[in-house]
Amino acid sequence: ELAYHGDTTAARKAASRAVAWYRSRPAEERSTVEERLAYAWSLEMTRAYPEAERVARQLVAEDSANVDFRGELAGLAAERGDTAMADSLDRWLAKQPPSRVTWSASIYRARVAALLGRMDEAVARTRDAFDEGMWPRWLHQEPALVALRHRPDFIALTEPRG
Numbered sequence: 654e655l656a657y658h659g660d661t662t663a664a665r666k667a668a669s670r671a672v673a674w675y676r677s678r679p680a681e682e683r684s685t686v687e688e689r690l691a692y693a694w695s696l697e698m699t700r701a702y703p704e705a706e707r708v709a710r711q712l713v714a715e716d717s718a719n720v721d722f723r724g725e726l727a728g729l730a731a732e733r734g735d736t737a738m739a740d741s742l743d744r745w746l747a748k749q750p751p752s753r754v755t756w757s758a759s760i761y762r763a764r765v766a767a768l769l770g771r772m773d774e775a776v777a778r779t780r781d782a783f784d785e786g787m788w789p790r791w792l793h794q795e796p797a798l799v800a801l802r803h804r805p806d807f808i809a810l811t812e813p814r815g
Contacts, residue, residue: 656698656796668698686712693725702733720746720754724761731768739765756785760795767797776806783810
């Protein structure tokens, strides 16, 4: 939320506190899938990309069909400039049927496109996510989409409907 609204400094501070909190937790708590994914997200926000990628790769190794794990790894690849890996993971995400993953694959694809500077594609994938039932609030949890905020097509897509 902080990063989406432009306060990346506060967002990184909050993420740093989340990383420290995670590391302070007992091993059995840190080992849950949910905590490890949140840890990867927090590491990413602090720009600790190698460790975030290590966590995401481990999660994918444990459950290669999980769209969140592959989506996180795709975003990390895009942030590091590994277009080949990001595109490969994007192709996997594109093949996931909404009947199985609802809107999550599309929003990860929007994220990857935005991170790679493919803004028209990012808007199109965001539109797909809305069509598949995405919660509008989710946009505020995805700082990569902040680059779209001033585009007329994104504004039209995301403005409140009466």
